[in-house]
Amino acid sequence: MATSVTLKANAIDISGTTSGTVTLQAPSVAGTTTLTLPSTSGTILTSASTATTSTNLAGGSNGTIPYQSASGTTQMLAVGMSGQVLQTNGVGAPTWVAAATGDVTLTGTQTLTNKTLTSPTLTTPALGTPASGVLTNATGLPISTGVSGLGTGIATALAVNVGTAGAPVVNGGALGTPSSGTATNLTGLPLTTGVTGTLPIANGGTNSTATATAGGVGYGTGTAHAYTSQGTSGYFLQSNGASAPTWVAAPSGGGFTLGTPVATTSGTSIDFTGIPSGTKQIIITFKGVSTNGTDPKYIQIGDSGGIEDTAYSSTSAAITETTIVYAVSATDAFRIQSIVAADLINGSVTLTLENSSTFTWVASGVLENSTSTSRVFFVAGRKSLSAVLDRVRLTTLNGTNTFDAGEVNIAYI
Secondary structure, three states, X not given: OEEEXXXXXXXXXXXXXXXXXXXXXXXXXXXXOOOOOOOOOOOOOOOOOOOOXXXXXXXXXXXXXXXXXXXXXEEEEOOOOOOOEEEEEOOEEEEEEOOOXXXXXXXXXXXXXXXXXXXXXXXXXXXXXXXXXXXXXXXXXXXXXXXXXXXXOHHHHHOOOOOOOOOOOOOOOOOOOOOXXXXXXXXXXXXXXXXXXXXXXXXXXXXXXXXOOOOOOEEEOOOOEEEOOOXXXXXXXXXXXXXXXXXXXOOOOOOOEEOOOEEOOOOOOEEEEOOOOOOOEEEEXXXXXXXXXXXXXXXXXXXXXXXXXXXXXEEEEEEOOOOEEEEEEEOOOXXXXXXXXXXOEEXXXXXXXXXXXXXXXXXXXEEEEOXXXXXXXXXXXXXXXXXXXXXXXXXXXXXXXXXXXXXXXXXXX
C-alpha cells in the first residue's frame, strides 16, 4: 500500500511499493482541486465505487467509436468511409461496411417509421388497412372479396364475359338474350333487324306477313290484312261480300254482264253458276225454248249451298187472245205456266235483289208462245235465300221433262 503521502504546493504526492487503497477527500472549500496520479496503472473510485463521467476517452479521435473488446476493456474503432454503415460481427469487433443496395430483406417483425421505400417488392404481405393507397397498376384484385359497396348480384355479374348470359350491360355492348326486360323508354329500335314475329292487329299491326304487290289493293280477311293480285288494265274491283274482292271486266251495254247462250236442246235442267257477289239484278232470256212434256217450266235460284226448292211465293197465269186460261201458285220455284209440249217460249224473267241482308229476290216476267196458238205467260213471286245468290237453274216440275228446242241466256248487273 502507499507508504508515503507528501503535501506539496497545490498537489498531494502519494508513493509506495505495494498495492492498496488510498482514500482522498477534498476539503469543502470553493475552487478546484487537481489530483495528479503517477504513470502507473490503477483505478480511481468515487465514494460510490463507480467511474465518474468522462468526456475524453484515451485513444479517441475524430470519428472513432469506442467498443468493448473484452470484459472491462474498451477499444476505439477506426474512422469509417463516408456513407458506410456499422456492422456487428457478434462478439468480434464491429466493422464499417458499404451501405446495401438493391433488395433488402427484413426478417421477423420490423417497424419502419417515416421511411421511404422506392419500388419495394412485397411477397405475400398482409397490408392491413392502409390510410390511403393508389391501385393504378395493381392486378389480381378479387371482385368477390376485394370490392365492397356493390349492389346485389353485381360482383357475380362482373365475373361474367360481356355479351353472355348474366353479364352486365355496357355502353355499346351486346345485350344478348335477357331473360326479361321492359322496353318502355327504349328508342332507336331498328325495325329491319330489331323486331321479329307478326304484330297483331290489336297492337297496330297487320297480323300478316303478306307482301304488297304492285297494283294490288289491301283488304281485310277478318283476322289479318291481305292484298289482291294485280288486276288487268281497265278491270274493276268487285266486292264479294266476306270473301276476297276480285278484279272483273268492266260491264258493257248498260252495265250488264251478258252470259253465254246455252242451247236448250237436251237435258232436264240448265244451270248458270258463278254469278258474282254483289249482283243486284238478273235477266233470264228465252228464245224458242221447248220441252218434250207438259210440265210447267221452273226457275230456281241458289247460293253456295246449292239450288233451293222450298219457301218460294210464286204465281203464274196463261192468257189466250180472249181468255185467262189458268192461274197457278207454286212454293218450289218461280213457275211459268207453259204446259203444252209444242210451246216455243220467248221472253224474259227478271230477278231483282230486294234486301241484301235477308238475300231476298223478287221475280217478274212476261213470255209468249210463238206457235199458231197464241198465249202469253205472266210470272211473279219472291224468295229469300240462305246466303248470297250465285246460281240460277231452268228446269221443269219434277225435273223429268227433257228440253228439245231453243236456247236460254242470262245478263246480270
